[in-house]
Amino acid sequence: MSDEKNASDEPAADQAAALTKLLAAESSGHRSRRWIWILVTLAVLGAAFTFFLRPDARQDMPRYRTEPAELGRLVVKVSATGNLQPTNKVEVSSEQSGIVTEVLVDDNDRVSKGQVLAQLDLSKLKDAVAKSRASLVVAEAQVQQAQATEMEARATLARLREVAELSGGKVPSRSEMDTAEANLKRAEANVASARASVTQARANLQSDLTNLGKASIRSPVDGVVLVRSVEPGQTVAAMFQAPVLFTLAEDLAKMELLVDVDEADVGRVKVGQQATFTVDAWPGRKYTGVISRVGLGSEVKDGVVSYPTLIAVENDDISLRPGMTGTAEIITLTHENALLVPNAALRFTPPATDAAPKGRRGGLVGKLLPGPPFRPRKTQAPARDDTPRVWVLREGRAVPIEVQTGPSNGQMTEIAGGPIEAGTQVITETLVGMQP
Numbered sequence: 001m002s003d004e005k006n007a008s009d010e011p012a013a014d015q016a017a018a019l020t021k022l023l024a025a026e027s028s029g030h031r032s033r034r035w036i037w038i039l040v041t042l043a044v045l046g047a048a049f050t051f052f053l054r055p056d057a058r059q060d061m062p063r064y065r066t067e068p069a070e071l072g073r074l075v076v077k078v079s080a081t082g083n084l085q086p087t088n089k090v091e092v093s094s095e096q097s098g099i100v101t102e103v104l105v106d107d108n109d110r111v112s113k114g115q116v117l118a119q120l121d122l123s124k125l126k127d128a129v130a131k132s133r134a135s136l137v138v139a140e141a142q143v144q145q146a147q148a149t150e151m152e153a154r155a156t157l158a159r160l161r162e163v164a165e166l167s168g169g170k171v172p173s174r175s176e177m178d179t180a181e182a183n184l185k186r187a188e189a190n191v192a193s194a195r196a197s198v199t200q201a202r203a204n205l206q207s208d209l210t211n212l213g214k215a216s217i218r219s220p221v222d223g224v225v226l227v228r229s230v231e232p233g234q235t236v237a238a239m240f241q242a243p244v245l246f247t248l249a250e251d252l253a254k255m256e257l258l259v260d261v262d263e264a265d266v267g268r269v270k271v272g273q274q275a276t277f278t279v280d281a282w283p284g285r286k287y288t289g290v291i292s293r294v295g296l297g298s299e300v301k302d303g304v305v306s307y308p309t310l311i312a313v314e315n316d317d318i319s320l321r322p323g324m325t326g327t328a329e330i331i332t333l334t335h336e337n338a339l340l341v342p343n344a345a346l347r348f349t350p351p352a353t354d355a356a357p358k359g360r361r362g363g364l365v366g367k368l369l370p371g372p373p374f375r376p377r378k379t380q381a382p383a384r385d386d387t388p389r390v391w392v393l394r395e396g397r398a399v400p401i402e403v404q405t406g407p408s409n410g411q412m413t414e415i416a417g418g419p420i421e422a423g424t425q426v427i428t429e430t431l432v433g434m435q436p
Contacts, residue, residue, distance in 0.1 A: 062351070064393060066425040069341045069415065076333035076409045078269055080309065082259030084279075084324045086249035087312075090221055093242035096120055096214050100234045105246070107228050111219040117246055118230055120215040129212055132205035139201040143194035150187035157184050223250040226322060249322060255313045257289060257326045260299065260306035268332040269294055275311050277328035282319060289313040291330065333407050340412040345390045345426040346405065350398040390420065391427040398427055 098120040105117050157180040160172050227247035230236070236243055257277060261269050273291045278284075289311035298305050311328060313320065388405045391398045403418030420426070 063431040064350075064398065064427045065429050065431060066393065066427050067342055067345065069339055069420055069422055069424045069426055071337050071422045072340050072412070074333070074335040074338040074340060074407060074409060074412065074414050075331060076268070076407050077329040078261065078265040078332055079327070079329055080259035080261045080265075081325065081327050082257055082309075084255050084257050084313070084320055084326055085322055086223075086226075086252060087254045087256055088221070088223075088250035089226070089322070090223070090248045090250065091244045092117065092217060092220065092246040092248060093244050094120065094214070094217055094236050094238050095242060096125075096211060097236055097238045098124070098215065100230055100232055100236060103228070103230060103232055105225050105228065107225055109225045111223060111225060111248065113219055113222050115219045116216045117219055117225075118217040120217070120236065122212065122215050125208065125212040125215055128208040129205065132201065132208045136198065136201035136205050139194065139197040143191065143198055146187065146190035146194040150184070150191050153180070153184040153187040156180050217245060219246075219248060221248060221250045223248045224252055252318055252320075252322075253315050255315045255320055255322070256292070257311040257313055257328060259309050259311065259326070259328050260301070261294070261309045261330075263298070263305040263307065265332075266294065266307045266309075269309060269330055270332075273330055273332060275328050275330040277311070277313075277326040279320065279324045279326050281321075281324060287313060287320070287326075289328075335407065335414060338406070338414040339420075339422060341390060341415055341420075341426050342428055343408060343411060343413055344428040346388055346413060348391055348427050348429060350391060350427070351430055390418075392420075392425060393427065 100118055101121050102119040103117070104119070105111060105115075111117065157177075160177055160180050163171055164177065225246055226249050228245075229243075229247070230245040236245070257275075269291060271291050271294060275289045275291060276286045277289065278286055291309060292312040293310040295308040298307055300306075309330075311330075387402055389400045389402045391400050393399070401419055403420065404416045406414035406416040408414070
């Protein structure tokens with residue numbers, strides 16, 4: 001009986017021991033996991049303390065964009081637009097009225113000086129020349145007639161004087177002598193008048209011959225026909241205003257670009273300066289020219305005051321044509337090895353902000369609990385005078401440096417004096433975000 005009891009107690013004891021070991025193992029696992037969670041929680045709290053309890057001064061440090069001052073080539077340009085035109089453009093008109101019987105040239109034709117371009121009807125002009133020639137012949141005949149009368153009067157007076165000398169002055173009478181002398185003077189005057197009539201008739205003939213020559217419209221220069229404004233059969237009336245029949249360009253290999261320079265820029269534009277320009281007909285191609293004249297007189301268009309300026313252009317390949325619109329850039333200044341900074345650096349002024357952030361709860365709990373995003377409160381920045389300055393970073397803060405400025409091309413400005421050198425990082429703008 002006791003043996004059976006001992007046998008039954010041994011399995012029970014073994015089960016109890018196994019249960020005890022199992023409980024001990026589970027208890028040890030729970031403790032290990034608990035310590036792991038405690039360590040993780042402490043790490044998160046440490047990171048939170050590091051983030052929320054760091055010095056607020058670092059949160060308030062703004063971020064800036066900087067660019068270096070650099071040595072380079074400064075080119076200052078003035079922009080202007082205008083139209084191309086020939087160096088010498090001639091409008092050919094007609095001094096004579098009449099019907100155009102023939103037109104001998106067309107647009108784009110090359111012509112030489114004295115070449116006939118068009119012909120008017122010559123019938124009336126030829127009739128006028130024939131009439132003048134006849135009048136000249138009549139006048140010359142009248143001169144001969146007057147000379148004959150003069151000779152007769154002179155001979156009569158000579159004979160009367162001889163008779164008076166032979167008769168001792170008895171005959172002829174005094175009245176007869178006076179009449180003879182008067183007849184001679186009258187004959188001499190008639191000769192002079194007849195000769196004047198010849199001169200007048202000859203002048204009329206020359207005038208009619210000139211008019212006949214003007215009926216042939218001729219080119220006054222060597223050049224190219226730009227515009228032909230007349231057709232055969234058209235009536236030309238030149239009584240009140242001479243009509244323009246042809247427009248000629250003397251030499252298209254040399255042209256001019258007439259641009260309007262704004263009054264703000266005209267003080268920098270001088271004769272002899274180089275210029276470049278482009279035209280829409282040849283995109284991507286740049287033409288060169290030289291300033292040949294800067295107008296003293298102004299023009300006002302839509303309230304804008306400008307000054308006409310001529311740019312002499314070489315057009316050897318005849319790619320440029322009169323009337324094309326050119327966009328020119330006139331080089332007014334070139335400086336080599338100039339110390340340059342961006343214009344944004346000269347315009348920059350750092351924002352003024354409060355040192356401490358507003359809107360967070362105080363204390364540790366307030367640091368840990370989420371709050372509204374930090375926005376530094378802006379205060380009114382101090383008024384800036386006209387002294388040029390740039391700003392540089394020193395120990396993370398923006399510090400102003402006064403400088404002396406030189407010319408500017410609209411993007412970069414030359415620094416003529418000041419404690420900065422090539423490579424100095426100058427602030428150009430404040431970035432929106434803050435440093436973490």
